[in-house]
Amino acid sequence: WPETMMTYEPQSRTLFSCDAFGSYGAAGDRICDDEFNEEEHTLFEKESLRYYANIVASLSNFVKSALEKLKSLPVNIIAPSHGMIWRTNPQTIIDRYARYAGYNTGGAQEKDICVIWGSMYGNTRIGVNAVIEGIKEEGVPFTEIEIPKTDVSEVLANAFSRKGLVIAMPTYEYKMFPPMAYVLELLGRKHVTDKIVFRLGSWGWSGGAEKDFIAVVDSYKWTFVESCEWQGVPTEENLMILKERGRELARQVRNS
DSSP states (O other), X not given: XXXXXXXXXXXXXXXXEETTTOOOXXXXXXXXXXXXXXHHHHHHHHHHHHHIIIIIGGGHHHHHHHHHHHTTSOOSEEEESSSOBBSSOHHHHHHHHHHHHHXXXXXXXXXXXXXXXXXXXXXXXXXXXXXXXXXXXXXXXXXXXXXXXXXHHHHHHHHHHEEEEEEEOOEETTEEOHHHHHHHHHHHHTTOOSOEEEEEEEESSOOOHHHHHHHHHTTSOOEEEEEEEEXXXXXXXXXXXXXXXXXXXXXXXXXX
């Protein structure tokens, strides 16, 4: 990608890849892939996705171009400037980056759902619970993330890889709940596209979050399940609708 230069040492067939193939995560006194156990590799896989989503995601087309160039180069070792050095199974991180690059360039996404929610007085939280009931009934995997409690880098990593999104937040002074507005701005910057999305939330003396939401995400190339808003505490009718919308979202994600 634009500001990164890689260096290839032909005798050992080592690719010093700079930012490419990097990861978050402290390696400690071990630096090579064969020095970590399966559990630690699982953690590093999550951290490499978080790194990609936060640092590289907006440049996925450059990643794909670089991967094409790499195909003709024999590589025994990949030594990035962040994360572990891959001296035993370098193809692992190459394949991983190819999968990540596809998440926002038309490739396959993970067929599960990221539920991102924030609630000021608990009313939106009640609605989220009903949506999750519907998702569970359809048997589609999901991850639940509360904002602003959860660091935005974790939110971005989870949303980037998953096909389905639930965006749940109340109206705040005619507009979206500010922490969610920030999350959605980042999703746009990182080109988090081609999602199936359900948006819900409560309002008090006035609505407005839905209009603000649509204005922000209009260019994101998302497909929407019909939104649901309500005033104050959700009624039983509201909860029935929310549960069914959760089921509908799950079905669409499963069949995507």
